[in-house]
Amino acid sequence: MHNAVAVVTGAGSGIGRATAHSLARRGARVVVTDIDRDRAGTVAGELGERGVAAVCDVTSLDDLRAVRDLALDRFGRVDVVMNNVGILAVGPVEDIPLDAWQRVIDVNLLGIVRSNLVFLPLLLDQGSGHVVNTASTAGLLPYGFGQMPYTATKHAVVGLSESLALYLRPRGIGVSCLCPAGVATNILEQVTFYGETSPPQGPDTPVLDPTTVGELVADGITDNRFLILTAPEIDDELRERGADVDAYLSRLIKEVMQTRSTGSD
Incomplete structure (x- = not known):
């Protein structure tokens, strides 16, 4: 990890911020991206000379290209790409409008597709690197019927990541899929509610601090592990x-x- 260059989307808070810190502690240089300029700048400042900030909306190819160019101009390469942005639409499936589905798909799934178009050519050319896609336990198990657009996209991210692993690992590029359970983040800021909401279903798992999850991600990259879980209970499920x-x-x-x-x- 020493002197590797990592790009982390959604790194202004939560799991993204924690992972940026974990990677920097291990010697990586990190491009901290977030749709919120102030948050990205704050986290990059926390990393000192190992961090640089960029505003990035993952629904914009131009924004992702600008992040790539910043990484190359500042650090000369890209080694790790973590696709970590996610939003939710919550409510009974019959009450969630089509435009809400389209927005969640555009961010959660097509954001990764755009990132692949921008960053994979670099990794393939150098024959090395690592991609981390943040999914969710909602992408592994069927509990998320109260947030179906999110659940559908996270299942898609898991499937995409599995296929990417088959495609990229023989070419020297690692792929990990992070499927967190309960984590204390500010993701509620990214939730839109429709109709009457039901209490969450799912295994009873502890709520982890993002710092713990950031270390799990860094370990997963180092160990070239595909599935990164935050709760052993999910293995049993x-x-x-x-x-x-x-x-x-x-x-x-x-x-x-x-x-x-x-x-x-």
Whole structure:
């Protein structure tokens, strides 16, 4: 990691900020990008000479190209790209309008597609590097029916990342997919609510500090690990789901029905 150059989107707070710090502590130089100029500048300032800030909206190819050019001008190369931006639309699926779906897909999924178009040619030309895509446990398990646009895009990010691993790893480029469970971030700032919302479903997992997750990401890059989880409980869920998906869904459906029945008493 020493003297590697990392680009982290959504690095002005939360997991992105924590990962930027973890990478810098290990000797990397970090291009801290965020749609919020002040937040990006603050985090880059925290990293000192190892950080540089850039405003980046991942729905803009021009913004991503500008980040690439800044990294090359300032540090001469790009070694790690972390695609970390995500937004949510929350509510019953029948109440979430099409434009909300389009916005979530544009940011959460097509933001990574744009990043690939901008940064993968560099990594392929040098035959080395690492890509980290932030998905979610909502991209591995079916609990997120109260936030279906987010859930759909995060499942897509997992599938995209798996296929990227098959494509890129034989070419010397690592791929990791971060699937966090509970993490204390400010993601609620990126949530739009529609209709009546239901309480979140899912395994009972601890809420981690972003610093812990940032270290997990840095370790995952160093170890060239594909799936980066933040809660061991998710492993058990994945095994159960993999063993018999119909039985697994039947169990979850019963639990949802019991919850609704209890709530209506």
